[in-house]
Amino acid sequence: MKKIIHILSVLTLVSLLSGACLVGVYKATAQKIVDNQKKATKDAIFKIFPEGKDSKQIDKKDLEIFSVTDAKQELLGYAFTCAGNGYQGEIKIMAGIEKDLNTLVGIEILESQETPGLGQEITNQPFKDEFKQLKTEPNIIYVKGEKPDQPNEIETITGATISSKAVVAILNKGIEKVRQEMGEK
Amino acid sequence: MILKEFTKGIWKENPVLVQVLGMCPTLAVSTKVVFGVSMGLATTFVLLSSSIIISILRKIIPNQVRIAVFTVIIATFVTVADYFLKAQFPDISKSLGPYIPLIVVNCIILGRQEAFASKQPVFKSILDAIGMGLGFTLSLVVLAGVREILAFGTFFNMTIMPEGYTKWVIMALPAGAFMTLGLIISLFNWINMKGKESKS
Numbered sequence: 001m002k003k004i005i006h007i008l009s010v011l012t013l014v015s016l017l018s019g020a021c022l023v024g025v026y027k028a029t030a031q032k033i034v035d036n037q038k039k040a041t042k043d044a045i046f047k048i049f050p051e052g053k054d055s056k057q058i059d060k061k062d063l064e065i066f067s068v069t070d071a072k073q074e075l076l077g078y079a080f081t082c083a084g085n086g087y088q089g090e091i092k093i094m095a096g097i098e099k100d101l102n103t104l105v106g107i108e109i110l111e112s113q114e115t116p117g118l119g120q121e122i123t124n125q126p127f128k129d130e131f132k133q134l135k136t137e138p139n140i141i142y143v144k145g146e147k148p149d150q151p152n153e154i155e156t157i158t159g160a161t162i163s164s165k166a167v168v169a170i171l172n173k174g175i176e177k178v179r180q181e182m183g184e185k
Numbered sequence: 186m187i188l189k190e191f192t193k194g195i196w197k198e199n200p201v202l203v204q205v206l207g208m209c210p211t212l213a214v215s216t217k218v219v220f221g222v223s224m225g226l227a228t229t230f231v232l233l234s235s236s237i238i239i240s241i242l243r244k245i246i247p248n249q250v251r252i253a254v255f256t257v258i259i260a261t262f263v264t265v266a267d268y269f270l271k272a273q274f275p276d277i278s279k280s281l282g283p284y285i286p287l288i289v290v291n292c293i294i295l296g297r298q299e300a301f302a303s304k305q306p307v308f309k310s311i312l313d314a315i316g317m318g319l320g321f322t323l324s325l326v327v328l329a330g331v332r333e334i335l336a337f338g339t340f341f342n343m344t345i346m347p348e349g350y351t352k353w354v355i356m357a358l359p360a361g362a363f364m365t366l367g368l369i370i371s372l373f374n375w376i377n378m379k380g381k382e383s384k385s
Contacts, residue, residue, distance in 0.1 A: 003247070006247055007247045007249060007250050010245060010246060010247055010250070010254065011250055011253065011254065011257075014242075014254050014257050014258065015257055018257050018258065018260075018261040021261055021265070022261060022264055022265070025264070025265050025268050025269075026268065028272075029268040029269065029271065029272035032272035032273075033268070033271045033272050033275075036271070036272065036275040037275075040275065111279070113282060115357070115358065116216045116217075116336070116357040116358075117216075117336055117337065117352065117354040117356075117357035117358070118354060118357075118358075159354070
């Protein structure tokens with residue numbers, strides 16, 4: 001009996017202290033973590049729209065979309081997030097699109113766990129640059145091993161076809177959703 | 186004499202090269218030196234903090250539930266490290282992904298508690314934890330250094346290979362990790378053997 005009380009009291013005490021310690025750490029860092037995420041989103045938006053000055057989230061059901069305005073308060077376009085499966089995990093993309101919802105301004109990869117050196121190349125500038133001024137009508141298509149010759153074509157990365165295809169598929173789906181949601185107005 | 190507790194983790198009982206513990210983070214996060222250093226230091230922090238607490242509590246922890254108590258203590262410090270990295274170094278935290286929370290199951294840490302901190306006084310446990318942590322970090326840096334140079338042509342994210350260097354992508358993949366680790370362990374054993382020969 002004495003043994004059991006000893007075991008119970010030590011376990012309870014250690015767990016209580018651990019809980020108290022974690023509450024403190026959580027309180028101290030939670031705000032900073034949220035701020036970091038917000039900052040990462042903002043940074044991505046203004047990397048896509050270098051002239052952008054201000055961004056405002058538009059209230060839409062299950063769609064994270066921001067209107068981006070320049071220094072003169074003029075609408076430059078929209079930035080939206082979309083996500084889907086990549087080769088090894090979820091890929092999350094921030095994409096910028098012009099007001100007419102037909103031309104991409106650019107993309108930034110927010111999250112990805114692709115293979116380093118291969119699939120992870122989707123986060124590099126040469127691949128992201130392919131999406132600048134890319135037409136999205138009727139949708140984005142990809143070619144393999146040749147230079148793109150259509151305004152809505154991109155070339156996949158050698159050795160990372162699945163990751164490149166995933167980015168195109170995620171964007172197509174995301175753009176469709178944006179058209180649905182924003183077309184209602 | 187007491188210094189031996191510190192140095193044994195770095196060379197004679199190196200957790201990666203001799204005990205071959207903690208292989209999951211060793212192989213997975215050694216693609217770049219920055220990741221290796223962050224992982225190594227985070228693990229050292231958890232190892233050191235848990236060793237201190239467990240060494241202090243060693244006389245009151247009941248033998249039957251010691252593993253449960255160790256795990257709660259380790260998990261607490263891992264969560265602290267995870268939140269700290271997320272708040273202060275979001276980029277590193279993002280690249281290491283799930284491997285920071287997974288320090289909980291790194292067998293180096295539980296192994297040192299079971300084999301050392303739960304039986305030894307606090308000061309010795311501190312030396313042991315720092316030594317083991319540094320040994321782990323150094324092994325990761327060597328492994329990640331070789332892989333980063335060959336796979337990306339960079340070291341600590343600085344380009345060091347000449348223009349036009351063909352990247353060995355395989356070194357960034359799991360196969361590259363196994364090959365490099367095998368070669369490093371054999372080199373390590375060879376140095377040890379040479380050392381013994383010259384002594385005798």
